[in-house]
Amino acid sequence: MGEDSGRSKTAAARRKQTDPQDAFHLEAPVSSLVFVATSVLSLTLIFMPRNSSIGVLTTFGWGDGQLFWQGELWRVWVNSLLHNNVFHFLCNIYWFLRFSPVLEALIGSRRYLIYLLVCGWVVGLAGNLTWEEGGIGLSGLIYFIFAFLVRLRGERRAAARVCDRMTCYLLGSWLVIGPLLTLFWDVPIGNIVHLAGFGYGLAAAEIHRRLRCAKHPWAARLMPAGAHLAILLPLSLYLYAPIYNPQWHYYKAYSADTLDKQVEHYDRLLALAPENNKARYNLGLAYYEHGKLELAEKTWLECAAHSPQDPQICRALFAMYAQRGDPAGMELWARRQQELVSAREPP
Numbered sequence: 211m212g213e214d215s216g217r218s219k220t221a222a223a224r225r226k227q228t229d230p231q232d233a234f235h236l237e238a239p240v241s242s243l244v245f246v247a248t249s250v251l252s253l254t255l256i257f258m259p260r261n262s263s264i265g266v267l268t269t270f271g272w273g274d275g276q277l278f279w280q281g282e283l284w285r286v287w288v289n290s291l292l293h294n295n296v297f298h299f300l301c302n303i304y305w306f307l308r309f310s311p312v313l314e315a316l317i318g319s320r321r322y323l324i325y326l327l328v329c330g331w332v333v334g335l336a337g338n339l340t341w342e343e344g345g346i347g348l349s350g351l352i353y354f355i356f357a358f359l360v361r362l363r364g365e366r367r368a369a370a371r372v373c374d375r376m377t378c379y380l381l382g383s384w385l386v387i388g389p390l391l392t393l394f395w396d397v398p399i400g401n402i403v404h405l406a407g408f409g410y411g412l413a414a415a416e417i418h419r420r421l422r423c424a425k426h427p428w429a430a431r432l433m434p435a436g437a438h439l440a441i442l443l444p445l446s447l448y449l450y451a452p453i454y455n456p457q458w459h460y461y462k463a464y465s466a467d468t469l470d471k472q473v474e475h476y477d478r479l480l481a482l483a484p485e486n487n488k489a490r491y492n493l494g495l496a497y498y499e500h501g502k503l504e505l506a507e508k509t510w511l512e513c514a515a516h517s518p519q520d521p522q523i524c525r526a527l528f529a530m531y532a533q534r535g536d537p538a539g540m541e542l543w544a545r546r547q548q549e550l551v552s553a554r555e556p557p
Contacts, residue, residue, distance in 0.1 A: 248299075253299070256293065267294070272285060290333065293347055306351070309356055312371075316366055326351065340402045345403055353408040357409070360378065454482065487520070491526070494526065503530055524543045531543065
């Protein structure tokens, strides 16, 4: 009986080690590192003047379209660590400290770090490839951790303890309330990021459960690893070079150092957004600067047809006809410009 009692105590001790109950007494190096990095960056940013300006945010590692187009993709991860107001920071850091150490203890720090890095990339892609470009905050990662723990509730008591019924109702309802607030009152909430984090958390938890039961874990890892690469690699390439985004073509054309590159990107931009007369004007300017006056004339006349009330186009055509030595053209566009100026003057 004494031997059975000793075995039961040993088994209970093992269960206690593998099924932690208190998130605040766990050794969680990854969670601690994320907490310190988020706190240092966010609290410094919060007390900076003009902390919502692009210049200040960029200094702290924030990124959006043009910075990603320059190859600075590491900023995708930094966006998740930044907060520029106290309420946002305190709310997110509370949920992170509630969930993160528990999940790290349940699946191991190394595996948790890999999942967290991948999730940071997933939610970053979800936000920056949709209408939530440049969003900041830990909430996408928090929903990932929450969903992962929800999936483990039936197997691990620690997960069930931190994801109790009230917590599930609260965070689950925010997935519904958040889009409504954004839709009807234009409240800036990262709804796409939340849903992406939650969905990836459920998927990652299922992958984790299946790998634990697999007879050949290394072979079983190949399929989810291949799926990650097949999905994330093309999306990452598109984040760097979004060929169907007119703004990317505008940026590439504006920064190009050869006429051929400028023409290529402006033509593609105008195919995607024919109403973009600013790009059409810049295309004509590129032709003009390289001495191709006939192409400049054709392009600027198209501009005039799209925006007949724009005096800038009148001035450009006047200058072009002056360089060609065409008095009739100069007189026509000088008169048109004078008419526009007169029309704008108060009676």
